[in-house]
Amino acid sequence: MSDDSLKVSVLSSGSGGNCTYIETPQHKIIQDAGLSGIKIERLMKSIGKDLKDVDSLFVTHEHTDHAKAVGILARKYGMNVYANDATWKAMQRKIGKFPTEQKFVFAPDSTELFGDLDVESFSVEHDAAHAQFYNYHHNGKSFVIVTDTGSINDQIEGIIRNADGYLFECNYDTDMLMNGDYSYSTKMRIQSPTGHLSNVAGTEALMDIMGPATKQIFLAHRSHHNNTKSLARLTVASMMKNNGLGVGRDFKLFDTDVEKPSDLLTL
Template sequence: MNDGLKVSILASGSTGNVTYIETGQHKVLVDAGLSGKKIEALMASIGKSMSDVDALFVTHEHSDHRKAVGILARRYPQLNVYANKGTWDAMGTKIGEVATEQKNLFAPDTTLSLGDLDVESFSVSHDAAEPQFYSFHHAGKSFVILTDTGYVSEHVEGTIKDADAYLMECNHDLEMLRQGSYSWPLKQRILGERGHLSNEDGAETMMDVLGNHTKRIFLGHLSQENNIKSLAHLTVTSMMTNHDYGVGHDFQLLDTDPDKASDLYAI
């Protein structure tokens, strides 16, 4: 079990996103949307150190995903940073200098092999330059991260089908968003095809993609203003149960936090 695929959702939400993934040969992060100091503290809370992390995969240039990318790269020279060209260009001066030898291009809809870890990138529909998310494969197990998308295409569904575990977006409750304090243009952005998945959208996507291998689903990227953890969990549970999915039996639904790491799970 020591060299299996392990995952901790260090932080997930509208205020910042970081995920830790480990195999026998690699320790990697997906996104760095908090301060460097906070990410180091979250790593320490699961008994890990940034000094051992060898790769950082960036999904897109929004601050809640790239805030500490430059800071961590400068602080930890062993860190290889991966993003596509559109994201590198969009991050630009926002992240400061990153050494040329640490910068790596990772095009959408391709697979990168790093020893015992294969990483598959796929494009999503979000209001960023060239947003992409990732599916991680190791020793017959797979873990998919899918947040920050207004809808999920059939191509993406095919790419991520029947993973062992998912971090799936449940950004907002529709009624909370509609009744909330956000401006109408911002509400339209969130609800649009380049916005975010609602609790209901997340549940629908999970019902389309989960399979017999799926054992854990983390509910992620909840809006601080337009969602509540218990409401997201209840909505997804109710919808999936009503469609005869074995919530709590065939698979677990797990909550995430914006500032507290999940347990380190063996996938």
């Protein structure tokens, strides 16, 4: 019997770098390449996969922790790269040259069909040229990645509601951020609608959008200065349990890390 499932591994997630692997029977893709090429190669091998088999790379925005190795991977492995027009223009100098036939414009708030994988883009508010994230659909299952936004509006909620799996931002603890050594302007930027979601705000957004289909939630893009793995998990789990949600029973929460990939999970 053939395996027609949607599989996911969060290779790296945090303020130090981001990269996620997604697999269907017809496609092996990654979203973002925010670490060195060598590190991404090693992370892939640690889950039993090889970058030479990856056919596509979807880029969310030009910030280094999401786009550092885009050019390197495109040149070395010949994979197709997708980003919206504003992101292409913003990251062009950073990523260097590679063949034009590997470059594709993925318009914001649109859906592209790739055989057995439908990819739906949606714009978010972030201090980048035009950040957009993606909802991946295969065989009745969906996996949504949402980080690098300070707010979730009604339009986004409609697109990402009741997904089977989420990679969702819990970037900072508010007390740690405000009591830390960042400048006041940086603290305000992080907390702004174009900054990042806190543990509390991320949980509130998740509780608004998750539904009966939701079985896997990865807590993502954690700040190494203003958050801890245990604090993020405690905040999310406590708030959800207090709202009557079946943490650990109806769905699972997973930590993510910059240096250690998650297991390759089937949705």
